[in-house]
Amino acid sequence: MNTQVQISNLQLAFMTGNFLTTATLITLSQALMDVSLQNSWIVVILLYAFFYLLTVIGLSGISKIQANQIPFFSGKLTINEKFILILFIIFLSMLLIRDLRIITDFVEMVLLPTTPTFVITMMFILAITYIAWSGLEVIARFTELFFIVLIGVILSIPITLANQLELESFEPILTGGAILPLLQATFLGAAWIGEWIVVILILGMVKPFKDAKRSILIGGTIALFLLFILFFFQIGVLGAQLVRYSIYPTYSLVQQIILTEFLDRLDLVLVTLYFPSIFAKMALTLFGIYRSISLLANVNLKPLYIPLALLMGLLSIVMFDNKVENFNYAIFTWASIGLMLELVILALFRWQVYIKGPREGKVSKS
């Protein structure tokens, strides 16, 4: 693996933000509103608290270690690092399968209803393999370019939909029995927010890496702010009762944007602007799987991308018989298995930082 590759802290922040926003905005709000109804906008605040704690605790020792002590970048891998990489392969494979099927189902339902699932999946596979093959720097630049566009699109929603906002949709706010549903909804969303741990694999390529924690926090803050806008306006414009039965609430929301008489299909333009962002996310996931395999087996063979991507694409088709199964996997299965994997990976990473950093520092001083 070429460790000369470098990305900036700004790019890391955008990659984190993009990773947390793009797939989450498609279906998660529906599941959250099914549990906590009109109070779901508060869930984003609770998710932010979870994200902040996870980042601060998980990366707490990162500023104390040297560049050559970063896990996966310090020469021969320890057993702990190998175990983390195996968990990363499982975690990222499940994530890529989920995202591929989510976006394929979305395209099949909204844009290309007569095109077979296989063809749509292979088009996505082709695009993300091309980006991932080009390397991390290209993924970072691509993300930097298109995440700004996505931020612009989402930030324009309050302006374009302000006239349709009905504040009565938020009532009643936090009644007596609202606390438990809020916590339950936070549990459903926690695994989606913990996905930022993928950037652990590339920490050693961030220059200067000591600011990486701050960049991840900034990226996550941007992502959750964007999700807050989307969830808030979904409740305010569509109403929680409609969103809980809507398959793609964010798409339904952007369909409400009517600027002029002749721009009645603005939603298609916005969807087109959104696609590069999800490509960037899936390319980073594929890159993460490839990097984990490369580090684990000590190989550097880019042609591995092709069978790997095809395998993920095929699994995303054969694992789920229909859209409901994919929804159940993305919401219910992922909430538990995703969160469990994220916490275990982060705990092992923190342990690795602990045994590599301060302890070695103490020995060298003595």
Added chain:
Amino acid sequence: MLENLFILAALVLTYLGFRKQISEDNKGRYIFIVLCVLAAAISISLWLDFNLSYLFDLSYKVFGNWTKMVIGK
């Protein structure tokens, strides 16, 4: 059938296109072969209409039901 041919052709063309790189990397070659065999096997199972959704069922029965229990669904 066409899907299956597409996958197999993609794998064969990848091998032919990069055979020098693949043959030079010993470990990489084995991983490449394993991934190709897995992709080809799943592709053939897709063609023969074998149901692989038990992979989903298994994870859903364990983790999905646990999540539903937590959120009281």
